[in-house]
Amino acid sequence: MKTIIEPFRIKSVEPIVMTTREQRVGYLREAHYNLFGIPSRRVMIDLLTDSGTGAMSSEQWAGIMRGDESYAGAPSWFRFRDVIKRITGIQNILPTHQGRASERLLVEVMIGSGQGQGKIVPNNAHFDTTRANIEHSGCQTVDLLTPEGQNPAVDAPFKGNMNLTALQELLEDRADDVPFVMVTVTCNSIGGQPVSLENIKSVRELCDQYNKPLILDACRFAENAWFIKMREKGQNNRQVQDIARDLFELCDGATISAKKDGLVNIGGVLLIRNKALFEKASNLLILTEGFVTYGGLAGRDLEAMAIGFEEVLEADYLRYRIRSTEYLGEKLLEAGIAIVRPPGGHAIYIDAADFCPHIPKHQFPGQTLACALYEAGGIRSCEIGSVMMGEHAHMELVRLAIPRRTYTQSHIDYVIEIILNVKANAQKLPGYRIVEEPAALRHFTARFEPMF
Numbered sequence: 425m426k427t428i429i430e431p432f433r434i435k436s437v438e439p440i441v442m443t444t445r446e447q448r449v450g451y452l453r454e455a456h457y458n459l460f461g462i463p464s465r466r467v468m469i470d471l472l473t474d475s476g477t478g479a480m481s482s483e484q485w486a487g488i489m490r491g492d493e494s495y496a497g498a499p500s501w502f503r504f505r506d507v508i509k510r511i512t513g514i515q516n517i518l519p520t521h522q523g524r525a526s527e528r529l530l531v532e533v534m535i536g537s538g539q540g541q542g543k544i545v546p547n548n549a550h551f552d553t554t555r556a557n558i559e560h561s562g563c564q565t566v567d568l569l570t571p572e573g574q575n576p577a578v579d580a581p582f583k584g585n586m587n588l589t590a591l592q593e594l595l596e597d598r599a600d601d602v603p604f605v606m607v608t609v610t611c612n613s614i615g616g617q618p619v620s621l622e623n624i625k626s627v628r629e630l631c632d633q634y635n636k637p638l639i640l641d642a643c644r645f646a647e648n649a650w651f652i653k654m655r656e657k658g659q660n661n662r663q664v665q666d667i668a669r670d671l672f673e674l675c676d677g678a679t680i681s682a683k684k685d686g687l688v689n690i691g692g693v694l695l696i697r698n699k700a701l702f703e704k705a706s707n708l709l710i711l712t713e714g715f716v717t718y719g720g721l722a723g724r725d726l727e728a729m730a731i732g733f734e735e736v737l738e739a740d741y742l743r744y745r746i747r748s749t750e751y752l753g754e755k756l757l758e759a760g761i762a763i764v765r766p767p768g769g770h771a772i773y774i775d776a777a778d779f780c781p782h783i784p785k786h787q788f789p790g791q792t793l794a795c796a797l798y799e800a801g802g803i804r805s806c807e808i809g810s811v812m813m814g815e816h817a818h819m820e821l822v823r824l825a826i827p828r829r830t831y832t833q834s835h836i837d838y839v840i841e842i843i844l845n846v847k848a849n850a851q852k853l854p855g856y857r858i859v860e861e862p863a864a865l866r867h868f869t870a871r872f873e874p875m876f
């Protein structure tokens with residue numbers, strides 16, 4: 425069968441407000457050409473992020489109604505705990521309000537707040553909140569990707585893999601300075617590229633050799649497990665649940681944002697095998713998030729997460745999810761548009777420097793493309809280039825992140841059509857200059873002006 429259909433039908437709809445190009449020209453000017461400043465009602469297809477933007481199932485909404493709001497020991501907590509135990513095999517489970525809360529607790533128990541000077545945490549590539557939380561303790565971070573992982577034009581099955589040689593060298597040189605090793609699945613920072621089971625097993629062996637805990641940033645564990653099933657030798661006949669279980673069995677703990685593969689709008693998980701560290705984290709959770717059976721969430725959120733974590737591992741869902749992202753990437757490649765290859769699990773990244781070759785880096789080609797997609801089609805994307813990263817930007821990318829179970833193929837076909845239309849007249853698009861910017865994280869609030 426060539427056509428893979430969305431494995432759901434729609435029971436509840438949310439209208440998209442249709443706008444005209446003239447209206448959007450005005451909205452863009454009002455927002456000072458910064459897409460973060462545009463109210464979401466003025467966006468037709470919102471591909472800003474896949475985090476917390478997915479659609480819940482009718483079962484999850486039913487769970488929301490069943491949610492028990494008792495302060496301690498609610499049935500919703502036990503359901504959530506049992507699902508996470510079954511999926512991960514890890515007994516020590518804390519609910520948190522989102523991924524970065526899990527990261528904050530992890531850093532506090534494994535490094536100590538303000539105790540990180542002289543230490544360093546390796547990862548295939550840190551997500552920005554993970555890096556910020558670790559560095560907030562004074563600890564350094566380092567990304568150890570393979571050479572192919574750093575080359576967006578190379579098509580390889582597991583570009584998220586940890587560079588094992590570099591990890592071994594780091595552990596050999598500075599074993600005492602490494603509080604733990606982290607692996608992020610899938611690797612968000614390079615476009616949702618997966619890590620192979622074999623690679624994680626080798627990381628585990630190195631961790632054992634140097635007696636280091638291995639922590640999984642498991643935000644997209646189900647998407648990663650599906651890529652392993654599809655691409656890794658000997659894995660194709662296995663259940664995706666078993667592959668996911670293998671990922672967790674190899675680690676000593678995990679941080680998870682349930683806003684991704686938890687299929688919910690808010691929530692997170694922290695897993696720590698070590699009993700003493702888990703107890704320390706539990707006490708901190710009580711101090712700042714909430715009691716251990718709700719962790720800063722409502723009972724109904726735990727119920728929705730319990731159901732979401734099971735639904736995300738259904739083969740029909742994952743086949744559709746990975747294929748629909750790939751479909752967008754494939755169509756763009758066919759039309760000669762340069763993207764980060766191969767298509768990742770949750771997003772497609774367009775190479776804006778290639779899309780608008782007439783715009784120099786300091787006039788922000790990514791900003792040009794992101795504004796043009798909004799003006800032409802009401803599509804909101806995210807610049808990941810010189811606006812966001814300043815002089816640290818290696819590439820000028822525009823990310824199209826795909827919310828889970830939210831848009832249909834015709835929405836994606838519309839996105840493709842708009843991108844191709846914009847491409848046809850790309851040489852006329854203006855560069856941008858920044859007219860006002862804050863001291864840090866300028867991409868959220870900077871004001872721009874087109875340079876016609």
Ligand SMILES: *Cc1c(COP(=O)(O)O)cnc(C)c1O
Nearest residue numbers: 522523524551553612643681683
């Ligand atoms: C989103 C994300 C986080 C942080 O989770 P939040 O829920 O946004 O706090 C951490 N790591 C990765 C890989 C992520 O994608």
